[in-house]
Structure formats: structure tokens, C-alpha cells
Amino acid sequence: MKAIAIDEYGPADLLTVRELPDPPVGPDVVLVQVRAAGVNPVDWKVREGYLAGAFPSHFPLVPGWDAAGVVAAVGPAVTGFAVGDEVVGYVRRDHIQYGTYAELVPAPERTLAAKPVQVSWAEAAGLPLAGLTAYQALQLGRAGAGDTVLVHGASGGVGHLAVQIARALGADRSSAPPARTTTTSSVPSVPSRSRTGTACWTGCASSRRTGWTWRSTCSAATPWTCRPSCSPGRPA
Structure with a gap:
């Protein structure tokens, strides 16, 4: 071979x-x-x-x-x-x-x-190593229905899977983008369970505009279509 x-x-x-x-x-x-x-x-x-x-x-x-x-x-x-x-x-x-x-x-x-x-x-x-790491971490943390789960480095190998697995386990929200990134396009947009189309998840991105918060909002009619926006918030 x-x-x-x-x-x-x-x-x-x-x-x-x-x-x-x-x-x-x-x-x-x-x-x-x-x-x-x-x-x-x-x-x-x-x-x-x-x-x-x-x-x-x-x-x-x-x-x-x-x-x-x-x-x-x-x-x-x-x-x-x-x-x-x-x-x-x-x-x-x-x-x-x-x-x-x-x-x-x-x-x-x-x-x-x-x-x-x-x-x-x-x-x-x-999937295997990163997926098992994410799943086992969520199991150890007893993530489940109604929980809010904070995921640091959510665009990384383990993080982007943790966001999706947390949602599959019933968590209302999971986040956030990595602290040193200047873009959040690679972070999975996982919708909230809210029926009113509130934030899918919220995280702080330490971009050159320190103190701005990245937020993704979802339409209740099309919950998998999220729209990113920036708004003033607490420093990352």
C-alpha cells in the first residue's frame, strides 16, 4: 500500500x-x-x-x-x-x-x-477527533434543553461542531466567535429556539473596532437565514 x-x-x-x-x-x-x-x-x-x-x-x-x-x-x-x-x-x-x-x-x-x-x-x-471532543465536552458540562452554551473559538475545528451539537442537544443559544478574529463568516449560524426571531447567538469579536459586539438575528419565517450586524457593546 x-x-x-x-x-x-x-x-x-x-x-x-x-x-x-x-x-x-x-x-x-x-x-x-x-x-x-x-x-x-x-x-x-x-x-x-x-x-x-x-x-x-x-x-x-x-x-x-x-x-x-x-x-x-x-x-x-x-x-x-x-x-x-x-x-x-x-x-x-x-x-x-x-x-x-x-x-x-x-x-x-x-x-x-x-x-x-x-x-x-x-x-x-x-468529524471524529474534533466531533468527539466537542460532544464529550458538552456531555461533561451536561448541556441540554434550555441551556445557553458559551463556545470559545467557535470557528475552529472543535468549536464549530460544538455550536451545532449544542443546538442538537436542545440548547437555546451557543456562541461565540474567536477572540482574535476580524471576521465571523466561518462561525456556524445556529438559530435560537425563540419563536420571535431573537438572536441566534451573540459573541464578542475583538476586531480593530474594540467594544463592538457581533450579533446574528434570524427571521422567524426563515430561521436558518441569519443576518450579521455590529452594534456597540461591551469590550471583548
Whole structure:
């Protein structure tokens, strides 16, 4: 198989595309033919060796923990998936060697779920680590119906998913844009549950016009159409 791998810890220029033997398929392992792989900050930390004390590592080492693809083979103990299934996974094993930057990845069955049919391969591959982080944080915070949830860095990988998951969990509002941004166009516009079309969510953007508050208002008739505006408010 083709893969991106390193032979030692170090900078990005150590990453090379190469041919490697197909990974082994253990009893509880699902071999996934990767259609898209997610890239996360933890990947460069693995490459630099910062996680060497936490996870046993073996070279050549293929980075990557997020992937979406099609099941190519299953081990004899696998019961939840079959060849041909479309899956998405946060493939963090107990050791680091067979990552997702490859044509094939051996994923323990527990790391996989069915790929949502409505999303692309690339979108699915971007969900696992960031999505689980957002969901687990909201679960720990016991976010639910009627709550107002503050999300710092709401245009980031975890933040933009947290806004949407909070709404799905029943929160009335969730926010806010990242403190150092000068634009809010990348922040998801998640409508309020209010029937009167009040603010979807409110957050402070520390733009060059300090003290201005970014607000998005929704039409009650078309609740998913939000209109951003700036108004004087408390300093960010």
C-alpha cells in the first residue's frame, strides 16, 4: 500500500510517500480502504515525538487518527461491520504505527461507526477527533434543553461542531466567535429556539473596532437565514 510515513521523530520534511506492506488484520480489526484522512494538531505532535512517553511507537510510523473509507476485510471476531460498508473512525490504537495517512488502515472495531450518508468522504474524515471532543465536552458540562452554551473559538475545528451539537442537544443559544478574529463568516449560524426571531447567538469579536459586539438575528419565517450586524457593546 502507499502511505505517508516517517522513520524517526522530527520536522515535517521527514514525511515521505512510500510503499509499505499491507497492515495485518487481527481478530477484532477492520481493514479500511481509506477514501479521506483527517489532519489534526496531534499529528504533528506525534511526528515530533511529543507523545512517545504516552504511546508505544514503532517505525516506519504512519501518522493520523481520523479516516473515512470502505471496509476491505474484517477479522474473525468482528460482528458489526462487513466488507463494503462505508465507515468513519477515530482510529487511535494503543500503540502508534498504523495511522490513517495510508491507503489501508487496520482499525479496531470499537473505533468505527457507520459513515453518515449525507456527508462527503472529506467531511466525514474531519468529524471524529474534533466531533468527539466537542460532544464529550458538552456531555461533561451536561448541556441540554434550555441551556445557553458559551463556545470559545467557535470557528475552529472543535468549536464549530460544538455550536451545532449544542443546538442538537436542545440548547437555546451557543456562541461565540474567536477572540482574535476580524471576521465571523466561518462561525456556524445556529438559530435560537425563540419563536420571535431573537438572536441566534451573540459573541464578542475583538476586531480593530474594540467594544463592538457581533450579533446574528434570524427571521422567524426563515430561521436558518441569519443576518450579521455590529452594534456597540461591551469590550471583548
